[in-house]
Amino acid sequence: MTDVTTLTDSLPAGTVVTDPDILAAYRQDRAQDPDAGTPLALVRPTTTAQVQSAVRWCAEAGVPIVTRGAGTSLSGGATAVDGALMITTEKMRGLAVDTSTRTAVCKPGMLNAEVKAAAAEHGLWYPPDPSSFEICTIGGNAATNAGGLCCVKYGVTVDYVLGLEVVLADGRAIRLGGKQLKDSAGLSLTRLFVGSEGLLGIITEVTVRLLPPQAPACTVVAVFPTVADASRAVVAVTSQTRPAMLEFMDNTSINAVEDMLAMDLDRTAGAMLIAQSDAPGPAGAAEVALIEQAFRAHHAQEVFTTDDPVEGEAFAMARRVAIPAVERRGSLLLEDVGVPLPELPALVQGVAEIAEKNDVTIAVIAHAGDGNTHPLIVFDPEDTDEARRAQLAFDQIMGLAVSMGGTITGEHGVGRLKKGWLRAQLGDDALELTTTIKQALDPQGMLNPGVML
Amino acid sequence: MTDVTTLTDSLPAGTVVTDPDILAAYRQDRAQDPDAGTPLALVRPTTTAQVQSAVRWCAEAGVPIVTRGAGTSLSGGATAVDGALMITTEKMRGLAVDTSTRTAVCKPGMLNAEVKAAAAEHGLWYPPDPSSFEICTIGGNAATNAGGLCCVKYGVTVDYVLGLEVVLADGRAIRLGGKQLKDSAGLSLTRLFVGSEGLLGIITEVTVRLLPPQAPACTVVAVFPTVADASRAVVAVTSQTRPAMLEFMDNTSINAVEDMLAMDLDRTAGAMLIAQSDAPGPAGAAEVALIEQAFRAHHAQEVFTTDDPVEGEAFAMARRVAIPAVERRGSLLLEDVGVPLPELPALVQGVAEIAEKNDVTIAVIAHAGDGNTHPLIVFDPEDTDEARRAQLAFDQIMGLAVSMGGTITGEHGVGRLKKGWLRAQLGDDALELTTTIKQALDPQGMLNPGVML
Structure with a gap:
């Protein structure tokens, strides 16, 4: 293994860490990739000059670098590689x-x-x-x-x-x-x-x-008998207006969140939508009315509207905790697929079919208003057959999104977990162009090897 | 000269043009660079496949390419190069x-x-x-x-x-x-x-x-005794709100536009600001009041507010025709410098000093709300000394913007006319990175040679 003494000596005391227990805590990111490697060492720089020292040392020693922020990547973008130097920017503050x-x-x-x-x-x-x-x-x-x-x-x-x-x-x-x-x-x-x-x-x-402060938002929450109704309601809203929030949760997510927060969500609902309008004055009232009407036209069973920011935030929070809530039911494979908005109902339907075909539970939450969904595939890692079926479903969902002209990742990045599907989405030529730019800027391939490409 | 017969034969009749009169009309763009070259030929493709044929022919023949849209570049980005193939996309319609x-x-x-x-x-x-x-x-x-x-x-x-x-x-x-x-x-x-x-x-x-339609805008127009007052009023507005338009014209521009449109602008004003708010309802009224107040606090002599869209558009049009209006007074060197907003008053002041020092007329118009100004340097191309002084002023204004942490081009692009200043703004390393990417994607240097780099 490469000796890090010269690196350690070139940086302030405590900046370079080789304690195995600390390294273990930095091996994985939020995607908890079981195949994560073990880094050579961890560097916690506080200044740009220290980052430069570490990068120069790596360039000379031929050591690859994995950069990490808070390690909240959901796609394995900050997962350690055996023998790489992990540089965390968490102590660069100000x-x-x-x-x-x-x-x-x-x-x-x-x-x-x-x-x-x-x-x-x-x-x-x-x-x-x-x-x-x-x-x-x-x-x-x-x-x-x-x-x-x-x-x-x-x-x-x-x-x-x-x-x-x-x-x-x-x-x-x-x-x-x-x-x-x-x-x-x-x-x-x-x-x-x-x-x-x-x-x-x-x-x-x-x-x-930075922007001037957001105007107070009005929140509209509705439950629907089916995910199809809810996703059609989304398209009805977005084709007419641009809400400040339009989030989707399916029945599995609703129940997982209700287990966690006990906030009296409707456990029987097929799906729930949480919309916000921050348009001021009469324009806001008109937008809220439009959203309510679109929800009702698509069989919303209950429509609740509030301009109390605390109540509104409670629903937004319900949506935000959905991933940890569903995670209580097992390990997760997290999708981040997006499609052009009219394809949303078909995507949601297709995900349900993939769940059934592979006999796995898939909870679906979504930033529905921009067509970006997070199907969460739940599996027991001890059950190797279920883990295999979960991986099949994971691949099939990305394939479905790509076949609809969509993306394998709307906001989480490709990381390590989705790179196998990048070619299918981008095509050979755009992938080659991506590689050309990577090679031009990092000819030694030192930076985050194995991520994206 | 390279023979274009094989290119002409490979494309539909009329696609490749070598008629010198037509070529002459495509030599220059709106920047009217006197140093424009003469293209080998002009290609007017209607399809992507035809563009590909032309590019492949050029790659084989080692002929550089200048791409042109409508030729409205104000920085010489579509100026012909001797011996290059000019490809215009104007006939690619739909x-x-x-x-x-x-x-x-x-x-x-x-x-x-x-x-x-x-x-x-x-x-x-x-x-x-x-x-x-x-x-x-x-x-x-x-x-x-x-x-x-x-x-x-x-x-x-x-x-x-x-x-x-x-x-x-x-x-x-x-x-x-x-x-x-x-x-x-x-x-x-x-x-x-x-x-x-x-x-x-x-x-x-x-x-x-595309967005949902813009809400009807309310327009606030004011004249100020000095450009300093007006530019300080801009900063007062933008530090508090984000108007839908905030345009600036100095005395020279006002008079040039008034000569052209005779719309009863105040010829004695030091500067004029044209602001719009499209926030609906009470938020819009509050924003308009804020703008009016900021204008008055900075010595606006007259503040005119209208929610009549036709009246509002007349003022926006006055601003839009300023370049051709000023151009009636001579040839122009068009600047596009931008600065962080608090520097706007100092930039406008500095431009006035540069005009005086070099004894040239410089009209200033600006998308003031985002710190992007268009000083228009007027000169008589027959007067070689004035042309020289205009060029000096042109360079000094870019130097001034860069010294303020600003940009040599906010929206027109670097083109051919500003590339001498790109290194000063970007620095050696960022310029080298730009060159690296260019070389990685266009190793033969075929595309728009002499633009930007």
Whole structure:
């Protein structure tokens, strides 16, 4: 095994960790890939210069690098590789809000929730809101182009990143973009790095734009007899308006969340939709009426509307805890497939058929308003046959989404778990182009090997 | 000179043009670069396959390619090069609106205005609105990441492009993205190609997302004694809210437009601001009041507010015709510099000083709400000393913007006219990265040589 002494000696005491117990805690990310490797060592830099030192050491020693934020990847994007150096950006902390430009310059280890809170202190708003916003980092959000619940109206992370500092594979640190809102000078490198899943460089600073605060939202919740009714109601809403949130939960998810939170959800419902409108005044009232009408036209059994933000947040929270709630029933294979919106009913139907065919439980939650679904395949890892059937279902769902002109990942990234399907979605030529760019920027293939490609 | 017979024979009659009179009309774009070359021939393909044939022929013959949309580039991005093949996408026409996904699939030769009109027929809206929207193409908009007046609230072209078809330097046609709203599978190639100014490929199809229609806007117009007052008023507005439009014209621009349109603008004003709010109901009223108050607090001499869309559009039109209006006074060097918003007053002041120092007239118009200004340097091309001083001023203004942490181009692209300043803005490393990607995708350097790099 490579000797890390020279690396350890070049960085402040405690920055390089080789304690096996600590390494074990960093081997896996939230996807809990059983095939995760064991890293050579863990580096916890606090500055860009320390990241550069570590990357240069790796380049010289021929050691691959796995970059990790908070380790909340649901697709194995931060899973350790045997013999690789794991660099976590969690200790790179600090944030400065600039109200005059409505921007925040964030070190990558700041949590999404901390960015939101710092913006709010100045009466501003950072919209992207992955369900893990309280525990995931802004650096990881940028590396994966993270989405969330409000993205249906307010866009994903890339829509907010104005500038980056990135450490390249050869150890150089470059600055891209900045605080100016509009900039078309040169190729769009900032946007290329967002969502690049650590393949092109290590993000060491993120400048995000902030919005004026969101207007108070009105929440509409409805339960439906079937998932088909609910998904058709989604399309009826989105073809007419752009709600601030439009989330979907099926019966399995509803029951899992009800087991966890006991908030009196309807356990018999086939599906539930949670919509929000933040349009102010009469426009908001009209949007709420439109949503209610679309829900009723698609057989909603009960429609509950509230402009109490606490009540509204309770339903949003119910949706956000669905993954840990369903996880109580077994191990999960997490899908992130998306389709053009009119295909949503067929996708949801197809997932049900795949569950039945493979005799596995699949709970479905979705950022339905942008066609992005999270089928959660539940299995017992001790039951090898069920685990095999779960994997079959996992592959079949990605195949189904691709056949509908959709995507294998709407917001989690390809990571390690979905790369087998990337060619089917992108096609040979676009995949080759992706590889060409990767090789041009990281000719030694040092950065996050095995992720995406 | 290279013989184009084999190319001519491989394409439908009339597709390849060598008539010197026609070629002459395609040599220059709207930037009217006097150093424009003479193309070998002009190709007017109607299909992607024809573009591929032309590109393959060029790759074999070693002939460079200049791609052109409507030729409205203000930075020389579509200027001919001696001996190059010019490919215009203006005859690639056709558009399909899909209301169920709220998208439009557009051939690149469709005008921006045609995309807007087709969307509007279905009660939908395509926001990006370069001032040339009636004569520029959607393909050119995508290639340059075009901006416009509404971008201050609604974003630029890249924020609307969901999918592309692109012909690469080796003649392969690839499809990127599609109609799904969220997609994080693979590197963000779609966003990399938007704004790549023809350096990485030829855009042969653009899929854009559409929004529900914009709410009726209320327009606030005010005149100010000085440009300093007006630019401070801009910062006062943008630090508090995000208007749907916030445009700036200085005294020279006001007078040039008044000469052209005779719409009774105040010829004595130091500057004029045109703002719009499209927030509905009480939120809109509050935003209008905030804008009016910020204007008055910065010495607005007259504040005129109207919710009549025809009156509002008249002022927006006044702003849009400013470039041709100022052009009546001489040849123009067109700037497109942007700065972080708090620097706007200093930038406007600095431009005035540069005008005085070099003894040239510089009219300033601006998409002020996002810090993107268009100083228009007026000169007589017959007066070689004035032309020299104009060029000095042109360079000094870009230097000033870069020194303020700004950009040499907010929305027009680097083209040929600004490439000398790209290194100063990006720095050596980011410029090298740009070159690396260009070389990886176009190793022969065939596509738009001399643009950007």
